[in-house]
Amino acid sequence: MSDGKRVGIVLVSHSAAVAASVAELARGLAGAGAGVPVAPAGGTEDGGLGTSAELISAAAASVDRGAGVAVLTDLGSAVLTVKALLAEGDELPADTRLVDAPFVEGAVAAVVTASTGADLAAVAAAASEAYTYRKE
């Protein structure tokens, strides 16, 4: 992307520790993320296990550079909460997309791809592609 804007990545987990660790892992494997804005949104606002719509909205706003935001999630209610926020219409940056991807592998693929200046569609495709990597 010629203007240097990077796609933002939001990592939604039921656990604050999982979201933060996966963000750190993805940034580290992408060479410190090469300027990709990555925000974890893990757990509930009071630090418990669960999903917080407020934390997700804040994380998405914090990584929005105008090139779109890719949201990756872990389990059921994280997926449902992001879908419900997208349906609200005005809760997430305009060009926000829930990406169908495995959480850890998808996060790494998304951050690495975003670091090359790829657009949102390419970032989402790379993250989804991680499903095809078999382990046996």
Next chain:
Amino acid sequence: MLDADFFRRWMTATAASVEREAERLTALDSPIGDADHGSNLRRGFTAVVAVLEKDAPDTPGAVLVLAGRQLISTVGGASGPLYGTLLRRTGKALGEAAEVSEAQLTDALRAGVDAVMALGGAAPGDKTMIDALVPAVDALPESFAAARAAAEEGALATMPLQARKGRASYLGERSIGHQDPGATSAALLITALAGAAEAGEAADV
């Protein structure tokens, strides 16, 4: 005709019922879920009552849209986006009318239930809230009391089913023999709706 006061009564009655039944919902959620259904819904509906008092929306649609928005942002578990979507979509389907008919409520609630099915990917028989909501909407054209009876029957009928959605689905056959907490709380919502209607009739006399 049903006005904004009716819908506020419905939400207040649901909050009171969830408060009363929170421990039972959590007990139902212990063997097949993560034992937080009662506490999550209590947090959500407490917030709903607070925001309805503060903002005082003046149409049926606005009451439900605001309540749904509040559930999505405060519950923290899957029941937040599911119940939030149910109320918000029902509210949107009611539009901006100051009063709505029972037939309009039935149509709007059906749109809300359809939206929940689309969001969660659940169908009747999957051992979810849908198993109480679908029969309730089907019975609503007959009467509020019929909808309540259908929801309660639907919730009880989840007992022999095997869960196919959510955390309980990982348990496979071990989910059989437990009443679904989501269908149970959905029956509370419909019971509160019937209660709001009966309270309105009593006030009209």
